[in-house]
Each structure stands twice: as C-alpha cells, then as structure tokens.
Amino acid sequence: MSEAITFRFDVDGTDFTSAGQASVQVKKNLRQLGISPEVIRRVSIAMYEGEINMVIHAGGGEAEVTVTESSIKIVLADHGPGIADVALAMQEGYSTAPANVRSLGFGAGMGLPNMKRYTDEMKVESEVGKGTTVTMIVNIPRGT
C-alpha cells in the first residue's frame, strides 16, 4: 500500500442502538487491508468510544479514517455543545452522560480515557457552542 486510503462515515445521532456501525465497518475494512489484529483492536475500540460520545453528547457527526503504511488516523468531528473543560473530561470516571445512557452501561467516564489509552496520539479540539473534533493516531509497527 503506497497511497493513503480514506473511509468516511456519517454517525447517526438519533439512534443510540445503532451506534458502533462505523467502527464495526472500519474493523472489517482494516481486516481486508491485512492490518494486524492488535492494531485493528486499538483502532476499533478508540473509534467506538468516540462514536458513542458523538451519539450521547453531540447528536452525531462525521468520522474519517485514513490508513497509510505507517499509521491509521481517525478524525471524529461533531457540531455538538463542545467540552468546556477538556482536562476534566479526560479524567477517568468523570461523566456528564444522562441517566438513560448510564442505564445502558455507558457513561462511566471511560470513553475519552480509553481513546487515549488505545491510541499513540490524541488531540481534542473543542469550542463551547460550536463542536468538538477529536484526532487520534495509531501507529502501525513495522513488520506487521
């Protein structure tokens, strides 16, 4: 693979039950590209968490995944309410998710920390009232 391959998805913010479709599709695409299982696992977990966040907090958004020989870049962009205090949101256990979401097993305050844990680089750009863009990079180790 010499050129970058890009996948784009619209994340539906109205249907919580279908959240994760983009991540599952990316997992399939990466498998077809012959990416190693561990890299696929890290990308799909990080992306799923981001997808869930977009559905819970932002009414959906767009996801873009770019695959090159050396890395996989995931950009998740929404036009939701934004994050007032990113450092606070990054803390494990901190959550602003509503009760109905918690009853489904989400909203434990693990989403952003998991995204950071499973990626090599992560950047959160957010403006209150405008939206949030999360950029994550997972490096592909040589020889895998």
Add this chain to the structure above:
Amino acid sequence: MTVSQFAVLHGYDIQTMPDGEAEVSSGYAGDLLSWVMGRAQAGQVWITIMSNINIVAVASLTGVSCVLLAEGVKAGADVVEAATARGVNILSSEKTAYELAAEISRDDPGLRT
C-alpha cells in the same frame, strides 16, 4: 476449548452461536460497556447482566469468544438477530456472575487467569 464445547460442558443456554468454533481463553466480568471495552481481551468469555443491543458491538470489537448472560437475563430478539449477523455468540444462565466465574474457574483450570 471451543465455545460450543464450553456451552455443552456447563449446560448453558445457547441464545445464538454463529461461531461455535471460536476458542475460549479466559474470562472477564463487567456491565459497564466502556469499562469492558477497555479491558476485556480477545477470546475471553464475557459475563454480564447487560443485554441491550450495544453488547453486540462491544463483543464484536473486543473479540471476546462469547457473551455469557447471568442471572436469567435473556437477549431480546433484535439483539439475537444482530449478534447472529455479526458472528457474536450469546449464552445464558440462571446463575449469578460470581457463581459463573467460580464455576468456570473451578471446572476449567486452563481458563484461570
């Protein structure tokens, strides 16, 4: 041991088993999906009482060998359908998560972590 053998050995109810040949490694118990997402390992049996549709995505993305629903919880028809389509095995039992973990550990020394 395969999921198919595992289910028969313990007498768990099979709600759907589209991939009975998946290998069972060890186990993980938890109901907070993000927590499970971050910690469950591929091949593990995931014991939970959570049965909403999102367990299918979590099971698929983490690569657990099966979901084992505890305390008589059953997955609904929509969840079973989605799981079958995505190759996610779902078993169920009347026992508690504690009892299931203890039972699996006792009967299958190879699955102890």
